[in-house]
Amino acid sequence: MTDAFIQIDPHHPHDHSQCVSEALDAAEQLCAQAGVRFTVLRKRVLELVWQSHKPLGAYDILEALAREDDRRAAPPTVYRALDFLLEQGLVHRIASLNAFIGCASPEHRHEGQFLICRSCRIAIELDQPAIRDAIGASAASVGFAVEGETVEITGLCAQCQVAA
Amino acid sequence: MTDAFIQIDPHHPHDHSQCVSEALDAAEQLCAQAGVRFTVLRKRVLELVWQSHKPLGAYDILEALAREDDRRAAPPTVYRALDFLLEQGLVHRIASLNAFIGCASPEHRHEGQFLICRSCRIAIELDQPAIRDAIGASAASVGFAVEGETVEITGLCAQCQVAA
DNA sequence: AATGGGCTGTTATCATATAACACTTGACTG
């Protein structure tokens, strides 16, 4: 197994502002390509989701928007932006947390697999064929046709293990 | 790959009342063993969860209880029973559906992996080492210590593929 | 019978998500 399929390891010290600007640039491009509108609101929501590598709740985003705008946005505003970003593959939803996180490689459509640290709350996105294949084989053995995968692993990231 | 690890294939025609009674008997035994109380309420909730092989929402259970009792139970009543059943490993929670399903093999602690049909809504519980191992290996490669797994696959079951 | 812990009832509230309808904007059409 190589590291090639590990989309991001947010614990490596990194210039996070670059993560954000790269994500926004990529989003801009992909939306242009797809012929859909990357509006100001959608961009702001994506930027907020990317403010960290931790999954963010819709209402957290709402609050952040409210702080910027001081005119309080309503839930549908945020959910619509998130729905758009999900459709475009720019964010993922983490079902076990009811939260959203920026997609690390939006240029190819996929559903991520996530390692979620219960201590620091960081989510590491994977895209491991080995996991997908194991699931596919099990599904095939009962004739089940896979359409979507939710793989969310909780535990402790390397850094938090050391801290503990 | 054998079928040995497939906990249940609810599509095989079967006497479902036997599923229920077996599940209740097993629960009774396991609770006795663990020295915890398998109260009437807990038993009723478990029975309701087992009424089908489809994940059931907490509020559905609530309604069913209300129909039986005609005195309307409140949410905490159901959630407490479900929390108990989860702790004892008698039911699983399906995060992607906010729903609960009876555990097919409560005698050994595990978190199930689920194949969920989007058409008939049946959930097939698996317990596949191959999936677990693939996840473990990926996690290990970034030094992540796995504690819990959420593996929920959506798609079409064999029967619903034929129907379509 | 006393008593104390675990279980359940009850009320209120929080958290997450969506329905429905009105208004705005911006891209195409003629």
Place this chain on the structure above:
DNA sequence: CAGTCAAGTGTTATATGATAACAGCCCATT
């Protein structure tokens, strides 16, 4: 260049899922 329409956003209300806090009950042990 104005008209028009679809997509996007605002706004209000509400659905859906889950928990906090406290009161009262039951029953196992003494």
